[in-house]
Amino acid sequence: MKFSNEELIQKVPAHDLRAVARLITLSENRSARAREVQSKLFEKTGRAHIIGVTGSPGAGKSTLVDQLASNYIKLGKKVGIVAVDPTSPFTGGAVLGDRVRMSNAAELDGVFIRSMATRGALGGLSRATSDAIQIMDAAGFDVVIVETVGVGQAEVDIVRTADTCFVVLVPGMGDGVQAIKAGILEIADVFVINKADREGADALHKDIRVLLGLGDHDQEAWMPPIVKTVATKAEGIGELIEAGNSHREWLTTSGRGAERRLMMMKEHIIKTAHDILGEKIILDHGKELEKSAKDCIERKVDPFSVAQKLLD
Amino acid sequence: MKFSNEELIQKVPAHDLRAVARLITLSENRSARAREVQSKLFEKTGRAHIIGVTGSPGAGKSTLVDQLASNYIKLGKKVGIVAVDPTSPFTGGAVLGDRVRMSNAAELDGVFIRSMATRGALGGLSRATSDAIQIMDAAGFDVVIVETVGVGQAEVDIVRTADTCFVVLVPGMGDGVQAIKAGILEIADVFVINKADREGADALHKDIRVLLGLGDHDQEAWMPPIVKTVATKAEGIGELIEAGNSHREWLTTSGRGAERRLMMMKEHIIKTAHDILGEKIILDHGKELEKSAKDCIERKVDPFSVAQKLLD
Secondary structure: OOOOHHHHHHHOOOOOHHHHHHHHHHHHOOOHHHHHHHHHHHHHOOOOEEEEEEEOOOOOHHHHHHHHHHHHHHOOOOEEEEEEEOOOOOOOHHHHHHHHHHHHHOOOOOEEEEEEEOOOOOOHHHHHHHHHHHHHHHOOOOEEEEEEOOOOHHHHHHHOOOOEEEEEEOOOOOHHHHHHHOOOHHHOOEEEEOOOOOOOHHHHHHHHHHHHHHOOOOOOOOOOOEEEOEHHHOEOHHHHHHHHHHHHHHHHHHOHHHHHHHHHHHHHHHHHHHHHHHHHHHHHOHHHHHHHHHHHHOOOOOHHHHHHHHHO | OOOOHHHHHHHOOOOOHHHHHHHHHHHHOOOHHHHHHHHHHHHHOOOOEEEEEEEOOOOOHHHHHHHHHHHHHHOOOOEEEEEEEOOOOOOOHHHHHHHHHHHHHOOOOOEEEEEEEOOOOOOHHHHHHHHHHHHHHHOOOOEEEEEEOOOOHHHHHHHOOOOEEEEEEOOOOOHHHHHHHOOOHHHOOEEEEOOOOOOOHHHHHHHHHHHHHHOOOOOOOOOOOEEEOEHHHOEOHHHHHHHHHHHHHHHHHHOHHHHHHHHHHHHHHHHHHHHHHHHHHHHHOHHHHHHHHHHHHOOOOOHHHHHHHHHO
16 A cells, blocks of 8 residues: 555544554654654644553563553543564564464454564664654554563663553562562552462562652652553453553643653654764765774774764 | 873773773763763773673573683683663662672672663663773773673663673573563574573573574574583583683684674764764753753644754
8 A cells, every 4th residue: 555645644643544554664664754744743643642561571461451452442442552572583573473462452443553673773663663652643542552572771761751651560470679670660650460360469569569668759749559450351451541541640630741741852852863863874974984983993093083073 | 089081091001990990980970071081092992802691580690790700710811790780770779789799709809890770761871881891991801791680672782782692591481482582582692501400401402402593594604502501500601601702713713703893883983973962952952952842742843853953
C-alpha cells in the first residue's frame, strides 16, 4: 500500500491503521518524508494516555499487556501497543517474539501492536519508539502501552517518558533486589505484583512497602499503589486500570503532569537535535569523520577537538 | 587531595592512583578542566586491553571479575575495573554494591576499581564510562575490565565498545534464551559458562554451540570459544585469560581490530559532538529551550522545527 504525504496527513488522524503502520515504518527508516508528515501531525498529539510497562524478564509482561488491552477495549477505548524489543539481529528473535504476541491481542478489534527492535547504536531505539508513540497518539488511540523486554538503562529511559509507569514484579525471584539494581524503582507510578497466586506475594508486597517508606516523600507526592494481578487468569486487571486512571488524574490535578511533560519535551528536543546533527555529520561530513577518526586512532588529534571542529 | 591541571597531566600517566581517581571524578562532574586534561592525555591512550564483561544478573560476574583481576596481577599486569551500575539514586544501592565489591579485589595491590552509577538521561552513563576507560588507559593499566550490572541496550552498547567481550551465562536459568533476548549474543567474543559445576552446564554448552552454528560465519571470522569456570573456586580463570589473549591476537592479525577501533572512534566522535551540543543548548539557550518546549506542549510548533532552529 502506497500513501502520498497528503494521504498520510489525512488518513493517520482518521485512524486508518494501514496508514499508521506505513508512517511508523517510514519513520523507522529515517525517511525525510516521515519527518515532514510527523511535523504536520504533531498538533494532533498530546491526547493519549501513554502507559509504560517494564519489569524483569519472565514477569509475564506480555500477557499482562494483552489483558490490559482487552479490558481497555471493553471500556470502549482504542488501544495501541509498542513492544520495545532489543533483540538480536543475529538470531531474528524479534520476529518470533512478534508472532508469539500477535496470537493474543491482535485478534481483538481495536488493538494495534507494533514491535520496535534495536535500531543500531546512538539512541536509535529510543527515537524510533517515541516516534511510534507520537504517531499512534496522532492517530487517535486513547491509550498507548509501551512495553519493554530488556531491563537496562535504555529501557528505563524509554519507559520514563510515559505518563504512567507500571513496574511488574513477581514473587520469589529476588525481584525486589533486581528492581533496585535496574534503577526502575523510582520510575514506578504503580507496582504490579503479577503471578500473585504464587507463594511469596505477600512478602513481596511488604518489601515494596518498606522500600517506598525509605524514599523522601513530601505530602503532595504520589504514593505508588501496589496492585496484585494474575494475568493468565485475567485477575486484578480492572484494579490496575483504575490505578492507572487515578495516576493520570493526579498528574492533572497536582500540576505534576505539566512539569513532567515539559521536562520530557525538553529532552525530546535535545534528542532530536542530536539526531539531526548525527545524520548531518554522517551525510555531509562522512569523509572528514573517517579521516579524523583515523587521526584520532593514530593519536595525532583527540576526539573532543574533532567533535568541536565538526560542530563549528 | 587537590591537583592542578599540570599535575594531573603529569601524574595520571605516571600511574598515580589518587590523580586517576580525581580526574575520573572531575570528568563525571562534566568539568571543563577534565576535558582539557583528557585532551592532553589522549595521546597516551590506546595501549590497554579493554575487556567487557556482561551477562544476566546472578551469573556471578563480580566474583569472576575479581578472579580475573587477581590472575592478571599474578601475571604482572596492572588491572583497572570499571563497574557500570545503573543503580537507583533513590535507594543508594550503588554505594552498597561498591562496598561489597571492594572487600575482594581492592585488597590486592594493583587493582583499581571504579563504580559508575547512572548519570541522568541522554547517554550520560555511556559517556562517563568511556571517559573512565580512557583515563585508566592513559594511566598505564595493561588491562581495563568493564563490568555491567544491567542487561539492557545501554549496557550492551557500553560493552561492545570493548576490544574483547566476555558474555557470562550460568546453567539452568534459561540463560540461552535470555542472552538472545538481551541482544548480547552477537557481541560475545568469548562465552563463559560460570558455576559450571552445576547441573546443566553441558546442556548450556550445547545450546551455545547450536546458536553459534546458526550465524553467518565466513572463514576468517572469529569463532567465540566457550570457557567453563567456577569463579568461587577460581577454576577456569587461566583458560579464560588465554581465550581473551587469543582474541586480542586475532584482532591484530586479522585486521579486524583496526576496523573495530575505527568504527568505535567514529561513534565516539559523534557522541562527543552530541554531548557538546546538549550542554551548549542547556547553558546558552536554556530559556529559549524552555519557551520552545512550552510552545511544543501547546502544539504551536513541533519539536523537529525547534531542534532544527536550535542547531542553526
